[in-house]
Amino acid sequence: MSTNHRSEGSALREELEKVWANLPGWGALAAVNHTSVGLRFIITGGVFFLIGGILAMLMRTQLALPEQNIVHAELYNQLFTMHGTIMMFLFAIPILEGLAVYLIPKMIGARDLVFPRIGAFGYYCYLFGGIIILFSLFMGVAPNSGWFMYTPLSSSTYAPGPGSDVWLLGVTFVEISALSAGIELVASILRSRTNGMTLGTMPIFCWYILGMGLMIVFGFPPLILASILLELERSVGMPFFSVEGGGDPLLWQHLFWLFGHPDVYIIFLPAAGVVSTILPVFAQRPLVGYRWVVLSIIVMGFISFGLWVHHMFTVGIPQLAQAFFSAASMLVAVPTAIQIFAWLATLWTGKVILALPMLWILGFLFIFVAGGLTGVMLALVPFNWQVHDTHFVVAHMHYVMVGGMLFPVLAGLYYWLPQVTGRMPSKLLGYWGFWLTFIGFNMTFFLMHVTGLLGMPRRVYTYEADLGWSGFNLLSSVGGFVMAAGVAVVVIDLALHYRYGRKAGRNPWNADTLEWAVEKPQSTFNFASLPTVRSRHPLWDDPTLPETMNAGRHGLAHAPHGRREIFGCDPISGRTQEIIHVSTNSWWPLLAAAALAVVCVSLLLRSYLVASVGALVAVAFMLRWSWENGLHSKAAPMNGVEPEGVPLHSRTQDGPGLWGMGLALLADAALYMSLLFGWFYLWTVAADWQAPEQMPLALPSLLASGVALGIAAGFYHKLVAQLRRGRGDSLERRLWWISAIGLIHVALMGWTLRASTLAPTELAHDAVLLVMLIYILVHSALSTAVTMLQALRVRKGYVTKDLPYEPMVLRPLWVYSAAIFWLSILAFILMPLGWGTV
Amino acid sequence: MLSPVHPLQLVLGLTVWAVWFVIWYTVLSLACEFASAGGTSVSWINGLLVVISLPFIVLLWYWARRCWRAAGAPEVSSPHRFVAQVSAGAHSVAGFSVVFMVIPGLVLPPCV
Numbered sequence: 001m002s003t004n005h006r007s008e009g010s011a012l013r014e015e016l017e018k019v020w021a022n023l024p025g026w027g028a029l030a031a032v033n034h035t036s037v038g039l040r041f042i043i044t045g046g047v048f049f050l051i052g053g054i055l056a057m058l059m060r061t062q063l064a065l066p067e068q069n070i071v072h073a074e075l076y077n078q079l080f081t082m083h084g085t086i087m088m089f090l091f092a093i094p095i096l097e098g099l100a101v102y103l104i105p106k107m108i109g110a111r112d113l114v115f116p117r118i119g120a121f122g123y124y125c126y127l128f129g130g131i132i133i134l135f136s137l138f139m140g141v142a143p144n145s146g147w148f149m150y151t152p153l154s155s156s157t158y159a160p161g162p163g164s165d166v167w168l169l170g171v172t173f174v175e176i177s178a179l180s181a182g183i184e185l186v187a188s189i190l191r192s193r194t195n196g197m198t199l200g201t202m203p204i205f206c207w208y209i210l211g212m213g214l215m216i217v218f219g220f221p222p223l224i225l226a227s228i229l230l231e232l233e234r235s236v237g238m239p240f241f242s243v244e245g246g247g248d249p250l251l252w253q254h255l256f257w258l259f260g261h262p263d264v265y266i267i268f269l270p271a272a273g274v275v276s277t278i279l280p281v282f283a284q285r286p287l288v289g290y291r292w293v294v295l296s297i298i299v300m301g302f303i304s305f306g307l308w309v310h311h312m313f314t315v316g317i318p319q320l321a322q323a324f325f326s327a328a329s330m331l332v333a334v335p336t337a338i339q340i341f342a343w344l345a346t347l348w349t350g351k352v353i354l355a356l357p358m359l360w361i362l363g364f365l366f367i368f369v370a371g372g373l374t375g376v377m378l379a380l381v382p383f384n385w386q387v388h389d390t391h392f393v394v395a396h397m398h399y400v401m402v403g404g405m406l407f408p409v410l411a412g413l414y415y416w417l418p419q420v421t422g423r424m425p426s427k428l429l430g431y432w433g434f435w436l437t438f439i440g441f442n443m444t445f446f447l448m449h450v451t452g453l454l455g456m457p458r459r460v461y462t463y464e465a466d467l468g469w470s471g472f473n474l475l476s477s478v479g480g481f482v483m484a485a486g487v488a489v490v491v492i493d494l495a496l497h498y499r500y501g502r503k504a505g506r507n508p509w510n511a512d513t514l515e516w517a518v519e520k521p522q523s524t525f526n527f528a529s530l531p532t533v534r535s536r537h538p539l540w541d542d543p544t545l546p547e548t549m550n551a552g553r554h555g556l557a558h559a560p561h562g563r564r565e566i567f568g569c570d571p572i573s574g575r576t577q578e579i580i581h582v583s584t585n586s587w588w589p590l591l592a593a594a595a596l597a598v599v600c601v602s603l604l605l606r607s608y609l610v611a612s613v614g615a616l617v618a619v620a621f622m623l624r625w626s627w628e629n630g631l632h633s634k635a636a637p638m639n640g641v642e643p644e645g646v647p648l649h650s651r652t653q654d655g656p657g658l659w660g661m662g663l664a665l666l667a668d669a670a671l672y673m674s675l676l677f678g679w680f681y682l683w684t685v686a687a688d689w690q691a692p693e694q695m696p697l698a699l700p701s702l703l704a705s706g707v708a709l710g711i712a713a714g715f716y717h718k719l720v721a722q723l724r725r726g727r728g729d730s731l732e733r734r735l736w737w738i739s740a741i742g743l744i745h746v747a748l749m750g751w752t753l754r755a756s757t758l759a760p761t762e763l764a765h766d767a768v769l770l771v772m773l774i775y776i777l778v779h780s781a782l783s784t785a786v787t788m789l790q791a792l793r794v795r796k797g798y799v800t801k802d803l804p805y806e807p808m809v810l811r812p813l814w815v816y817s818a819a820i821f822w823l824s825i826l827a828f829i830l831m832p833l834g835w836g837t838v
Numbered sequence: 839m840l841s842p843v844h845p846l847q848l849v850l851g852l853t854v855w856a857v858w859f860v861i862w863y864t865v866l867s868l869a870c871e872f873a874s875a876g877g878t879s880v881s882w883i884n885g886l887l888v889v890i891s892l893p894f895i896v897l898l899w900y901w902a903r904r905c906w907r908a909a910g911a912p913e914v915s916s917p918h919r920f921v922a923q924v925s926a927g928a929h930s931v932a933g934f935s936v937v938f939m940v941i942p943g944l945v946l947p948p949c950v
Contacts, residue, residue, distance in 0.1 A: 199845070200920030291920070295927040302852035303935065306859050318949050320884075321866060323942030328859075331935055572845055573917045684871055 009519070012528045012552040019559045020111070020525035023585050030585040032116035033524040034105050037123050039420070041098025044127055045091050050491070051134065052086035055079050057484055060444070064477035066465040076461035077144035078163070082137055084147025085167060088263070089174050090130045092405055096270040097122075097181040099412060100209045104185060106515035107203045109194025109533060110566045111525045114656035115184040117583045117625065122180035124593030129173030132600055136166040143167035146459060148256050149230070151241040151249040156234045162604055165234060168227040169600045175220050176596075179667055182216030185209050187659040190571045194514075195532040195555060197574040203513045203536065204287055204294070208273025211297040215266045217663055218305070221671035223259035226252055229678070229771070235606070238760050238767035240678070246764035248686040250315060251678055257308035258674065264400065265304040265332075269297065271408035272339060275361055278415050279343050281511045282358040283350025286537060289342040296335035303332045313384045322381045329379030336372060340365070355509070356430040360411035363438045367403025371396060374449070389459075392452025398445045410437075410490065417494070418508050422520050423501030429493035436486030443479025447472045506546060512537035517546035529554035530567055533574075561641035568649050568656065578649045580656055581636045588625035592618055623789060629657075630806055631798045650805050653724060657809040665816050672775065672820055676827055679768050683832075691765045691832060696757045697773075699829070705748030706821050709780050712741040713818035716787065720804075720811045728801025735791035735807075742784030749777050772824050779817040786810055842901075842908035843918035847925035851898050851932035858894040858936055862887060870949035883948040891940045898933035902926045 022031040031037070059079050062071040071079065101119055105112055113119055136142040143163035145154035154164045189206050229240040230252065239245025241252050280287040287293065309317065309325040343365065352358065374396040378384050387393060418424055451472045456463065463469055507516040516539055518526050531554040535541050548554065556565050556579070568578035595618035602611035628634045630650045642648065649655035682689050715738050722728065753773055760767040790807055793799045799806050840846060869883045908914060909922035 198917035198920065200917055291924055291927075295924050295931070298848060298852065298924070298928050299931050302849075302856060302932075305856065318866070318870060320942060320946045320948045320950075321863065323946055324863070324866075324939055327939045327942060328935075331938060334931075572921060573915070684867065 009528060009550045009552065012557060013519070013523065013550075016525045016528060016559055017523065019562055019564055019584075020523070022524060027585065029590055030120075030587045031524075032120040032583055032586055032589065034101050034113045034116065034119060035522065035524055035526070037116070037119045038098045038100075038102025040123050041094050041101060041126070044123075044130070045095030045098055048086050048090040048130060048134075049095070050487075052083050052091055053484060053487060055083040055086070057480060059083065060477040060480035062461060063463075063473050065474065066463050066467075066470050068462055071461060073461045074144065077146075077459070078137065078142040080459055081143045081146055081163075081167075082133075085133065085143065085171065087401075088147060088267075089171050090126075090133065092267045092401065093178055093263075094126050094174075095409060096212070096267060096405070097178065097185075099274070099409070100185055100212070100270055101181060103416070103515055104188060104206060104209055105192075105566075106518055106526050107205060107513050108189065108192065108197060109514050109527065109530050110188070110192045111527065111530070112564065112566060112582050113184050113188040114192050114566075114580055114582060115180075115187065115660055116564075117586050117589050118180045118184050118660075120586070121589035121593055122177035122184075124590050125180070125596065126174050126177035128593055128597035129170045129177070129600070132173065132597070132604075133166060133170035136163060136170075141166065148260060149252070150256075151230065151252040154230065154252075155241060155249075165231060165604055168231040168234075169603055172224055172227045172231075173596065173600050175224055178216050179220055182213040182220075183660055183663040183667070186213035186217070186663055187656050189213070191568055191656045191659055192566050192580055193569045193574045194530045194567055195569070195574065195576040197533045197569070199572050199574075200291075201533065201536045201574070204276045204290060205270075205273040205513075207294050207297050208269045208276065211301040212266055212269040212273075215262050215269070215301050215304070217667045218670045219259050219262035219266055221259075221667055222255045222674040225671050225674045225678070226255035226259075229255075231603075232767070232771070235603070236761065238770075239762075239764050240682075240767055242764075243686070243688055245762060245767070246682065246686055246689040247767075248682055250312070250685070251681055253312050253315065254308070254681065255674060255678065257311045258305075258677075261308045261311065262304045265300055267401065268404045269300070271364075271405045274408040274412040274415075275343060275364060276339070277513065278357050278411055279361055280346055280350070281415075281509050282353045282355055282361075283346050284353065284510075285346065285350040286512075287342065288345040288349060289338075290536065292338050293342050296338040300332060300335040303328060303335070307332060310379055310384065313381055314388045319381075326379050326381050330376060333372060333376055333379075340369065356425065356427060356434070357411045357415035357509075359431070359434050360407050360414065363434065364403055364407035364411065367399055367407060367438075367441065371399030371401075371403050375400060387452055389457055390452035391448040391456045391458055394458050395445045395448035395452060398441075398448075402441055402445070410434075413494075415509065416515070417497065418504030419515060419518065420522065421498060421501070422504055422522075423497050424504045424508065425493050425497045425501060429489055429496070433486050433490035433493055436489060437483050438486070440479045440481070440483025440486055444476050444483055445479075447476045447479070451476070507539065510540075512540040514538055517549050519546070519550045525564075527554075528552045529557035531555070562637040565643075576646060578647050578652050578655065579643050580649045583628070583635060586625070586628070586634075588621055588628070592621040592625060595621055623785070626786070626789065627793075629798075630793070631803060651803060652805060653808055655805055655809075657805070658812075661809050661812050665812055668779075668816065675768070675772060675775065679772075679828060682764055682768065686764065689765065690763060692757070692759070692763065694757070695829075695833070696759070696766060696769070697829070698752055698755050701748050701752045701755070702829075703825070705745045705752060706825060708741055708745035708748060709821050710818050712738050712745060712784070713814040715741065716807075716811060716814045720807050723801060723804035723807055726801060728804065731799070731801065732791050732794040735787055735794060739784050739788045739791060742780060742787060746777065746781050746784060749773070749780070753777075769828060772828050776817070776821050776824060779813070779820065783810070783814050783817045786813070842905045842925070843914055843922045845921050847901075847905055848921060848928060851901055851925070851929035854894060854898060855932040855935055858891065859939075861890060862939075865890060866948060878950055879947045880945065881948065884943050884946075887943045887948070888940060891936055891943075895933050895936050898929050898936065902929035902933065905929060 022028050022036060058071060062068055062076060141162050143166055145159050145164060149167055152158055189210050193202060232238045233240050239247045241247045241249045276287055276293060306328040307325060310329045313322055378396060414425055451469050454468055456469045528550045529552045531545060531549055538545055563581040564584055566580050567576045568580040569575060570577050595614050598614035599611050602614055636650060719734055758766040758770050760770045790799060905922045905926035909919050909926060
């Protein structure tokens, strides 16, 4: 780098540091930038992985020999439940989210994600939820019904302690973090790429994360709903899953696996993204079949939602339905195979460098292909019946999850380590870590296929000596400890490299993507200036790009105004169309998550008054958080400086907030559709489903409330349409009127609920109806509250006819609230009336 | 009609596949629930399941062809060409998925 470049760069760095730096000391807890949040996710996920691993070692110790009593049955139940829960919910998903949160802005040439406070909020929800779940283990009240919590085993009759509640509340809390990450990653990838980065030239990792994010948006709500319903059943006795009240335990399985199977791909996609990123770098050539890989990501994202019933082949489903889901299960192997062939072709046509990350990738290919093949075996119904609930399934799952996720994550860890710390890991320790893990893993889990075929059921805490399983189990346990030793070596390597690792150059692997253009030492703003990108391999095309970027020769090179700015782009062409100003450090995410943690713990302790107060405080914090938006001085300090040519996003009619709202409503709609599915499922399948003899709701007041809601939504829609045309007459007064009509709707709904004769603890029918009404009420009340807030913001001058962005963001919420009301009237009230069941 | 180079094409075909999936499974469930007679051997229910699938197959492959032709048009910009090419693939796969998943419906009794 020339002297001129260096001095320009350091001056610029100081200027940007002032705007982007975290607060000092404890103020770091208010950090919202993606680098800090992403690393926190990764480190926390790593800690949970080690804890989950220790639980696995305890189980393998117990199973090493027959008829042992090192761990008693109850503790063993807690161990396997917690092991699965921790690995799936507290390790696999969060660490991959963290990786994406850390890498995506760097790869797309941005300085941050578009909703930094949401990311920080998600992290704290994850941290607090994880601590709550983990704490139950130390209190001896951990969940013990297995990580998929089948009813009725997890219901209050068979699991009377707080264990199931811990799982339901804690996991739901953690899922907030997954949803928030999913939404902000999708919006960021589509709307904040650097200038010129088209959909077809963005790094392949971004496609994988786009797929993952959208799958989270649709995949997590069914489990969130199921958890809420089961918790309501356990705490207040609403019989959603109890046969006596007209519920059905199989509804839980459907809702759980509607989440659970896509979840496997939610975990696999980013891991495969790591493979598709790293493998071409070490093959020293571009990925073969970029378009085919993109196609396979999209196909996998959809088809993986159609397989959930293959987890339920033994529950009594017609043959044809089983064959249907069996076919879907086989189909999903096709896009997976496309990717594997693309990777093999890349290796075949490249000049492979067998560096440490590549070793983990090769381990992944071997293990994951084996796991995929046993997956195709399990897709076959007769075979599935034979090995259902045996160690074969446990072995398959670990081949898929460890091969498909842990190995790529460790490859990624070794690959990006120099990017994060500026130092190289030890080759010697790295090789030892890999081989111990690889050999130990295969020794442990390959043999589990055999014990499974020999009939050993999963989740038994011991077995008799004469069953022929003893030798395999002993070897399996030895393998487990070898693998643990491998992981320990990796951890030691990571710890030591900070001090003893060789210093890394800026781009030690000769990688092609922009994250390697980040200047050292690591900053919170990534790049001093944002480049125009024309190909998929910007650093291979122009190796001097990092220098010119950090010398400020490209876009957005200065920040005298004090705003945190990134490019906002056209989703397809990547052409810059606005400048997005993102949030600065904020305490609100931490405070809101802490208030929700209070709600969570209070519900566990059945302290409903405290929970209610906590919920109100959380809502208050979030509304205050939303106040610091748009023109608010904390959101966009102006200091008399407006960008020339390209507007700030808050001056446009199509900023990332609108995309965030759209994505959030898609997730919301997925939850609503799950409720609708539950309603129709119970109606048509539950053996004791019964409707009350008389309609339990006062239809006139309910319909009147719907009319009020429709009017409010209609007026809001009209107001926004006028704003779009540049007209904003009497804006504040009209917003107050809409709020007043919204309040009338809320009052009428409240009255309808109060006057109803619903018996939600006796009939599943009424319980579902009540949940539906509360769902509608929450949405319309929220729409009303945020509209009142908008009216106040008009008074403050944050919203005007020249600044119409915020009302536009809220319009979809009003439309959605009105739509679900009338859809619910149709599906929950009129259809049953028409069929003569109420 | 949605332009063949619109980015929503990337997900449209597979969304239609998902709709078909829900319809197929719902029709099967309801038919077996309310019309148990005839459900124990290949019957009119199988025929119904195939018939409701045919328009989906035709539509999806028509869209695939439309996107593929658009991708070859010289006036289409490179970013939009990428979208059209991948969309053509996604529509084709969606159509193939319907065909593949319908096959068991030709030979298996629906309600056993």
